[in-house]
Amino acid sequence: MYLGLDLGTSGVKALLIDENQTVVGSGTGTLDISRPHSGWSEQDPSHWIKATEDAIQALKATHGKELAAVKGIGLSGQMHGATLLDANDQVLRPCILWNDTRSHEEAAELDRDPRFRALSGNIVFPGFTAPKIVWVKNNEPEIFAKLRRVLLPKDYLRLWLTGEHVSEMSDAAGTSWLDVGKRAWSADLLAATGLDTSHMPSLVEGTDVSGVLKADLAARWGMGSTVVVAGGAGDNAASACGMGTVGEGHAFVSLGTSGVLFAANSAYLPNPESAVHTFCHALPDTWHQMGVILSATDALNWYAGITSRKPAELTGELGDELRAPTGVTFLPYLSGERTPLNDSTIRGSFHGLEHASDRATLTQAVLEGVAFAFRDCLHALAAAGTKLERVTAVGGGSRSTYWLKAIATALNIPVDVPADGDFGAAFGAARLGLIAAEKADPRAICAAPATDYTIEPETRLTAEFDAAYNRYHNLYPALKGVQS
Known part of the structure; x- marks a missing residue:
């Protein structure tokens, strides 16, 4: 048996x-997000455990x-996520999450240093x-002074599971400290943020063994004494392993909290100007590109909360026909x-509301x-050298056939729906656990x-969707002018 933890x-x-x-x-445990200020998003790492x-x-059970x-x-x-530890591996502050935008000024400052795009891609x-x-260095100097290690969220779990400070290439590529082409920490990029390699975990490939499960946890869960823990992957790379999106030309669209248009590559193909992410894959000698939108099902969940309806109830009101x-x-x-915006300060809006705009219209x-945000990503991927001809749907939002019809029509490419089964990030993680334990062929397993x-x-609606996308595309600069 093999266990995936997502x-x-x-x-x-x-x-x-x-x-x-x-x-x-399978089993689940729930988490909440703390948003103490506008643009902030945090979690207590003890809640992960x-x-x-x-x-x-x-x-x-x-x-x-x-x-x-x-x-x-x-x-x-x-x-x-930035999980900050002291010399005794004690957490110094709540983890600053992926969707936290407080550091937009610091990000812009680092991005002006040409080494970051050149090395991180x-x-x-x-x-x-x-x-x-x-x-943290600028605003919480007392915390920064105690900082001895920075771990990504899943790697903090690994520390709890194994006692090892280890990360892997796909997750490390999203820190801005990794030389993504060389698959190694960059001393220059770390130094630019006041750190050095001693602050970083060691690196393995996602298919490698990173440690062995602690004896007390193995006993508590009724497991054996030699359960290995694989390097694993960041959530999108893990989903790709679960979906078999590991070879050239394979792609998926993920409708999770955030949204991802993901394409596997056999070579390192950076193009930062497109705002496409170019990261290491979880498999050795493999990379991937992805366009990322910050609110996918999160947008529908937000609207569901306002209307006091469940998301499935809202999408069900639209019926089956696009x-x-x-x-x-x-x-x-x-x-x-x-x-493709790289804009942490822009905020959302409805435009064109009228008396006839009912709940279904807004849904x-x-x-x-x-769907149109994914179309932006499709164009950005094309600018980065990756042209998609079809995608496979994954994530909770993919249960809505109506939504997938809208995405297929907005992108003008087919969307494949996999056979019944759980092929998401937890499944991909379990596959990586299998590969590490058995030294199996990664591509054969994935x-x-x-x-x-x-x-x-739906070609009958191509013209209408093109016109609606053009309205969508033209609203951003207008909204930016109002919000600036």
């Missing part, structure tokens, strides 16, 4: 698979015998880890936006706004699932 923004998922990669069972314990205990047979654990996690975004450390866009446009910039606009059905673009 530390998300809203919870931890533990997923158990057998040697045939059949899902045996509790949520992980809850997820594993839920799994043990239903599949204790199978849990006892685990040989390998893989980790997946939300990226970019990316714009220094406010959500990345390095500018958060500079913010509708032509109305005159209402939604910009999903609730936490700013990454690709439709929210779904279309996210095969793509069968396609259940394909959603084709």
